Amino acid sequence: MRRSPLGWLPALLAVLLVACRGGQAPAPPPEEIVNRAVEMMSGAAGFHFSIDRSGAPAFLDANETISFRRADGVYVAPDKARATVRVIVPGIIAEVSMVAVGDRYWETNLLTREWVELPAGQAFNPADLFSAGDGLQAALKTGLTGLTYGGMVELEELPGLPLYQVSGTLDTSQLFGLTSGLIGPGAAPVQVWVHPETFETYRIVITESAGAAELEPTVWQVDFWQFGATESIDPPIP
Amino acid sequence: MIARRTLLLAIISIPIFVGALDLTVVSAVLPHVIYDLEIPIQTGLDDAAWIVTGYLLAYSVAMTFMGRLSDLYGRFRVYLAALAIFAAGSYLVAVADQWPARLLLRGYYVFGEGRPDQSLFALRTLIGARMIQAFGGGAMVPVGMALIGDLYPAGHRARPLGIIAAVDTAGWVVGHLYGGILVRFFDWRMIFWLNLPVCLIAFILIFAAARVSGEARRPGRMDAWGTLMISGALVALNAGLGTGVEAGAGSQLLPPYAAPLVIAAVMLFAGFIIWERRFTDPLMPLTLFRQRNFAAASAANFLTGFSLFVAIANVPLFINTVSAQTLEQGAWDSGWMLSALTVPMALAAVPGGYIAAKMGYRFPSLLGLAAAVTGLLAMTRWEIETSYFQMTPHLLTAGIGFGILIAPIAAAVVDSAPESHRGTASALVIIFRLVGMTVGVSSLTTYGVHRMNVLSAERLPSGADLVEIVQVGMQVAVDVVGETFLIAAVVCALALAPLLLLRRLDVSGEIHGDT
Numbered sequence: 001m002r003r004s005p006l007g008w009l010p011a012l013l014a015v016l017l018v019a020c021r022g023g024q025a026p027a028p029p030p031e032e033i034v035n036r037a038v039e040m041m042s043g044a045a046g047f048h049f050s051i052d053r054s055g056a057p058a059f060l061d062a063n064e065t066i067s068f069r070r071a072d073g074v075y076v077a078p079d080k081a082r083a084t085v086r087v088i089v090p091g092i093i094a095e096v097s098m099v100a101v102g103d104r105y106w107e108t109n110l111l112t113r114e115w116v117e118l119p120a121g122q123a124f125n126p127a128d129l130f131s132a133g134d135g136l137q138a139a140l141k142t143g144l145t146g147l148t149y150g151g152m153v154e155l156e157e158l159p160g161l162p163l164y165q166v167s168g169t170l171d172t173s174q175l176f177g178l179t180s181g182l183i184g185p186g187a188a189p190v191q192v193w194v195h196p197e198t199f200e201t202y203r204i205v206i207t208e209s210a211g212a213a214e215l216e217p218t219v220w221q222v223d224f225w226q227f228g229a230t231e232s233i234d235p236p237i238p
Numbered sequence: 239m240i241a242r243r244t245l246l247l248a249i250i251s252i253p254i255f256v257g258a259l260d261l262t263v264v265s266a267v268l269p270h271v272i273y274d275l276e277i278p279i280q281t282g283l284d285d286a287a288w289i290v291t292g293y294l295l296a297y298s299v300a301m302t303f304m305g306r307l308s309d310l311y312g313r314f315r316v317y318l319a320a321l322a323i324f325a326a327g328s329y330l331v332a333v334a335d336q337w338p339a340r341l342l343l344r345g346y347y348v349f350g351e352g353r354p355d356q357s358l359f360a361l362r363t364l365i366g367a368r369m370i371q372a373f374g375g376g377a378m379v380p381v382g383m384a385l386i387g388d389l390y391p392a393g394h395r396a397r398p399l400g401i402i403a404a405v406d407t408a409g410w411v412v413g414h415l416y417g418g419i420l421v422r423f424f425d426w427r428m429i430f431w432l433n434l435p436v437c438l439i440a441f442i443l444i445f446a447a448a449r450v451s452g453e454a455r456r457p458g459r460m461d462a463w464g465t466l467m468i469s470g471a472l473v474a475l476n477a478g479l480g481t482g483v484e485a486g487a488g489s490q491l492l493p494p495y496a497a498p499l500v501i502a503a504v505m506l507f508a509g510f511i512i513w514e515r516r517f518t519d520p521l522m523p524l525t526l527f528r529q530r531n532f533a534a535a536s537a538a539n540f541l542t543g544f545s546l547f548v549a550i551a552n553v554p555l556f557i558n559t560v561s562a563q564t565l566e567q568g569a570w571d572s573g574w575m576l577s578a579l580t581v582p583m584a585l586a587a588v589p590g591g592y593i594a595a596k597m598g599y600r601f602p603s604l605l606g607l608a609a610a611v612t613g614l615l616a617m618t619r620w621e622i623e624t625s626y627f628q629m630t631p632h633l634l635t636a637g638i639g640f641g642i643l644i645a646p647i648a649a650a651v652v653d654s655a656p657e658s659h660r661g662t663a664s665a666l667v668i669i670f671r672l673v674g675m676t677v678g679v680s681s682l683t684t685y686g687v688h689r690m691n692v693l694s695a696e697r698l699p700s701g702a703d704l705v706e707i708v709q710v711g712m713q714v715a716v717d718v719v720g721e722t723f724l725i726a727a728v729v730c731a732l733a734l735a736p737l738l739l740l741r742r743l744d745v746s747g748e749i750h751g752d753t
Contacts, residue, residue: 048352050352050353052353061704063704065704066704069276070355072353072355086276086278088276089704089708091269091273091558091562091564091565092273092279093272093273093276093277093278093279093282094278094279094280095278095280095281109698109702109707110704110707111694111698111707111710111711111714112691112694112695112698113280114695114700116700157343157344157347157353158347159347223353225351225352225353226351226352
């Protein structure tokens, strides 16, 4: 008696299922994912980043006239950064370029785009934010609680690349100082996307709840790419 | 038969009006669009100007050859295709920062790395969509004129052709006001959404008319090389004059590639003229330019278009910089204030044409020129404190001047063309004015940004705070607007030379020395 060719199908499916499951290692605990991601970022010679704010405005000045919208730049360890910061002045969108080298910090004038050196600590400085010792990495390592693993998730921008997604709550008081008051202080829900093999952090999303005067939360999306990039960042020539 | 022709003229005119409306509709709402798309003022202003320039450019380019294309492929067919392109462009403009921008961004993610600036993708999509829209809108004018030319017998075409030219002018005359009013109550995208039902109804009606009338194709060849050369010349000229300079880029006036592009434009234009003289079915009958009146009036038309559009672009810029508290108010105020320029212009065209018919072209055109230059010179004195009440007489003077000026110029061009070329001549009136407008807005945007850079660097003290930056920036913007008004006045005054060459043409078509 001849066996039907379809008789092999359940066995074949079972083999394929086992093979597929066997090819993908189980995800480590969320704490380990975050720790390894932090270690990777702290040990990187440099990386590119973008910080995108949506929702309620986050102001850069005490008079609440200039609000942060977006920053794109590159960080080179241990203390250099170059970025273009997009700000919203009432009725106008403008860009400010900044360079940080060690303790020195330069920014371009809103109107003339001429470089001006400012005293350290007076403005938002990405070099401080991503500093390996006490920057965002340290905040993630010590301030992130209630971690849960959300599975393998693809970002819209990177189809076909599943990433670990971890959620938790971040104590943003450390970030408050690092961002000149843009983020925090307080507890905020955080989501982190991490590459399953390299443990490079692809994205961090921090959602700050709406304040009394705000109608919507402030959402910070921080993206990273090109880990290991070491670009030459020199003081600008005024 | 007469009623059917009149009905068809009305149906064809409506999309032409909407297409022309969109020429100037963004001048009042541009600051709103720039803010909404988050275009940074320093690096993106030059790109954002292409929302206006790109439309003018594609509109002019389409006008140069789509009429000829309709000779070969059928008037209704090409008109309907142009209408569909305009509608598709309108839709794409309305959704430019949504799925089309995301689609482009996805394409970038496949090949590129990092997180590019999404607002620049949205802006580029918007500019591309505006150019698609303009191509359709511009094509409708010569094809519509040719269609009407086919419907009316020789000797009865001047009036309907004049109506289409007037409808086109009326569209861009009220475009800014329409935009300003709509933005007061709706999102700026509504301007473009509203085009769609108008286009759909017009499409159905014209499609039905086409089925009744049938299509006549004419023998001949499409002047592909001529089309490429004139389109290339216009694109290269505007790209050379109007791109690449960013606010805060120091004292550099033009990027290094500007001069080669302008040279390429001149060479392509020279090549176009040589080619057209040899080609049996040329796009443009160059013999028309042998007529003194035709050549002189076309030159004056170019210069008038240049200076007129500077006024149309500068008024919203001035109001948004100096007096508007919100973007909505800026669009609203700009729309109404520009009406003080454009409505008198439209009204003054009537006596301008009447005087030209009675006294010849030269007297009314010189009278109009004097008033337009006087108005523009008065605008150079606008300051931060200048009120709308003080601005109004200046705008009225310039508007009346331009109105009296453009009517005899247009009449001189059309009257000097033989009956067989009246349609082409009517289209050329619009083309020369549009090319003048395009060159004006692109070159003076570049000049304005350059002067902003130079004056800001000179006047802003180091370590200035935000209040000082805003105050200095506002004064610099006002001074630069004044400078560009002065340039517009000088360019307008240059029209004196060709206008003095105009000669009187009597009803029989004979030329007499003008008095």
